[in-house]
Amino acid sequence: MKRFLAIVLAVTLIFSVFAGCSGKSGEKANNSKPLVVGYSNFSSKFSPFFAETAYDQDVSTMTQISLLTMDRMGSIIQKGIKGETIAYNGKDYTYYGPADLDIKENTDGTVDYNFTLRDDVVFSDGEKVTVDDVLFSMYVLCDPTYDGSSTLFALPIKGMEDYRSGMEVLGTLLLEAGKDNKDFKLWDEATQTAFWGEFDKAGEAFAQSIVDYCIANGINAEGDSVAKCAANWGYELKEDATAADFFNAILDGYDTVTEAVETEVADKGFFECFSNPDDWKKAVETGKSAASIEGIKKTGDNSFTVTLTEVDATAIYNLAINIAPMHYYGDKAKFDIDKNMFGFDKGDLSSVRAKTKTPMGAGPYKFVKFENGVVYFEANDKYYLGAPKTTNVQFKETNDTDKLNGVITNSIDITDPSYSLDTQKAIKEANDNGEITGSKITTSLVENLGYGYMAMSAKAVKVGDKLGSDESKALRKALATVFANYRDLTVDSYYGDTAEVINYPISNTSWAAPKATDPDYAAAFSKDVDGKDIYTADMTKEAREEASLKAALGFLEKAGYTVADGKVTKAPEGAKLEYTAWIPADGSGDHPAFMMLKQGKDALAKIGITINIKDLANSSELWTSLDADQVDMWCAAWGATPDPDMYQVYFSGDGKNAPGGSQKHYDIDDQELNKLILDARKSLDQSFRKTMYKDCLDIILDWGVEIPVYQRKNAVIFSTERVNIDSVTPDITPFYPWLSEIQNITLK
DSSP: OHHHHHOOOSSSSOOOOOOOSSOOOOOOOOOOSOEEEEEOOOOSOOOTTTOOSHHHHHHHHHHOOBSSEEOTTSOEESBTTTOEEEEETTEEEEEOOSEEEEEEEOTTSOEEEEEEEOSSOBOTTSOBOOHHHHHHHHHHHHSTTOOSSOOGGGSOBTTHHHHHTTEEEHHHHHHHHOTTOOOOSSSOHHHHHHHHHHHHHHHHHHHHHHHHHHHHTTSSOTTOOHHHHHHTTTOOOOTTOOHHHHHHHHHHTSSSHHHHHHHSOSSSOSGGGSSSHHHHHSEEEOSOOOSSOTTEEEEETTEEEEEESSOOTTHHHHTOOBOOOHHHHSOGGGEEGGGTEESSOTTOOHHHHTTTTSOOSSSSEEEEEEETTEEEEEEOTTOTTOOOSSSEEEEEEOOHHHHHHHHHTTSOSEEOOOOOHHHHHHHHHHSTTSSSSSSSEEEEEEEOSEEEEEEEOTTTSOSTTOTTSHHHHHHHHHHHHHHHTTHHHHHHHHHGGGEEEOSSSSOTTSTTSOOTTSTTOOOTTOBOTTSOBOOOTTOOHHHHHHHHHHHHHHHHHHHTOEEETTEEEEOOTTOOSEEEEEEOSTTTTOSTTHHHHHHHHHHHHTTTOEEEEEEOSSTHHHHHHHHTTOOSEEEEEEEOOSSOOOHHHHOOOOSSSOOOSSHHHHTOOOHHHHHHHHHHHTOOOHHHHHHHHHHHHHHHHHHTOEEEEEEEEEEEEEETTTBOGGGSOSSOOSSSOGGGGGGGOOBO
16 A cells, blocks of 8 residues: 555556547647646656656656557547547547557457557657567566556466466565575575675665655655654654664564565665666576467567457556557567567566666657756657647646746746645636636646545444444445535535535546436435435435434434434444544544534434544554554545456455455455456446446445545646647546647647
């Protein structure tokens, strides 16, 4: 969880956002005035293979093209060469990409993804983009030593397991063997001595990288001690603690060194802290390993096929990789398909890692340098969708508090300040018309790719010992009904019109999200124990509270609570009259769901249920405690992905497939839900999948473990005075950001 807290992923994919809604214009850049974009801090991982933070990914994106691209709703464009025209918001848009894709389901259960590549695309240095570059890029992402964010290697590609088996990262093996190892079959004693001789120094640097990350990203203030930074990372140290002390504390918190250094990552991996990282990131053979991936085959000069052993609906997104230039990141002399050579030595990505800070590709811009907090780009006149109309672009590191003022003072042209009621007010005051779009600033509001929620642990909030019994569900729905009643109040108070209440545990940005116009759409937790509506449209605030408490008592009676005179007096075995809700509100109530929690606490007290609110100053304490099963209920937010696959969060295991990474927090164990999730994964029919996911959402709500609360909006602001707004990407969405057509943006 620490890694996910530290790394802000744009999406779980690493592919370029550029799809392009116009053909190749042939115009060359004609504006030397730089377009300046305010960004949060960079980590200098600008590689199409290893970029992790959203900010570093955007730098990479400027220089790259993706094999597949997305439309405004997050669907993949499969006919990119001639383009696909798709309606959005009442307008038709045509999307282009460098390839066509044809998907064929075979009678034996395998699935062929047949790609055809355009033959007129070149990299920014003039070298032609070929299928060989695509295969090189895929083999990098599937290498046994690859440790970036792509999960291409996790797809059921035919022969993938055989290719990745039989090889292990040397550094990992050394960690697992320990410094007293006497078995030198896979490495010699000198190598082991060198590794452990530098271990403590590397560990200190590793801990220091976490400290630096905390300060650089505003988690801690400049000049804060190691102890203060460690506290915000979940570790209590003495005030005079050093980075070495911090590293030792990290090691003490895990069963193995390997687990410690793989979990506690900020923006610098453990092996990167050694003087020669590549020495320890290389793989050594530990057994039998296939020389190539059987399911990846070149089928012609401009075509290739990827074969999956089974249907996987998420595969198409993972296949949308960046097409990186082999001649730059690898070695063309090492590419020979007949000899199972793919542009680098298997198990050695040192040539790829060497270019991490200096990206190059076929994207609209060329990377020039990163200097004094500014990334400099110049136009790539060879860009296949048309030469950019602005020659120079700068991505400038800017504190969030300075982003809005930067646009007001004309030092920044485009940026993304944290959008709140205060930000909205400041934008309106800057514009002559008192609106969020006016003479000074043009604002584009985009729904955030994620949503806020309140959750309950089925293991902690239950009746008896059956987490999924009708009684346990009734208990959780009783509490959820009361809390859900205050969602409108809390969201309006905290966000105003910059967010809205949602009724299903899924982001509104998803094509699978139920719509209010759907025949079976219902407000979350708005029905009583008999399935009847709790509220009427004309109810006052007081009447709604009374109705919610009456409904809650009905659920509590079903759960087995003793109810007398409108109050519960006794809890059934396994249940309680008192629960604790955790919320990371900085210890001061500063959280979108805090008012809901407080109002729900006060209301439940009227019927004999006590809710203790634990307001955390340090949010990492929540995740640590969740992992330790110490939390009854909590408030947080999920990040979403373009595909609504629910495996990672809600799948609890079926004896064949491993459980998802986060289900242990909810402790859902529902075999019907598991089957629906797997069935939806095994279909490429979006209409069928949407039906399956609606059934999944209904089951999750029936368990009462998650209360959907809010869908907030993000803002991108443009300088009306400096940017030609008509040249900016229209109808921006989370899947089609303003960067999608940066080649068309011009300055006044």
